[in-house]
Amino acid sequence: MTRLIFLGPPGAGKGTQAQILSQSHNIPHISTGDILRTAVEQQTDLGNQAKEYMDRGELVPDSLLLDLIRDRLTQPDATQSGWILDGFPRNVAQAEFLDHLLDDIQQECKSAISLEVPDKQLIDRLHGRGRSDDGDETIARRLRVYYAQTMPVIDYYRERGRLIAINGNSPIEAVAAILNKVVTS
């Protein structure tokens, strides 16, 4: 059973790589960013509460995400085929929550993959993407939020011997090939 956490700064290619791996190995891809964007589009309660944070490039409050993650990881597709978690955990409190949750629902996730890409490349990629939260100021804020809140999550998994760091500064196919090896090894 494959269960993987994808970590990395905005623009590192987490979503792209998670999607490729999800399709080639038939593993559900769970992206909290995608779930939140859909909720914003559909103007659900969750979406309406999350929108202002997302527009500013800040993290939405943990309280909006915890039940959602529990529900999603216990859906039949995830219990049967595993999952690739993309965009969660984004801070240490979420990482601790996730470890407790996995214990509780008796799922094991041994590895967190960190896609490493230098800042300069990230900024170029984000400018090229044209998402509504990819304006200059928001990009800068999302990178700041990443370094302040999400980098400690990388340390969290490294300290527990669960981190696999991968150079994400290569063509999409090259990174995908490396990830494929990680999953099949």
Ligand code: AMP
């Ligand atoms: P992403 O598509 O992963 O870059 O996420 C887009 C936006 O959704 C982020 O900038 C946050 O505002 C919000 N978001 C996604 N995942 C999380 C999370 N785990 N915790 C808090 N906010 C999140």
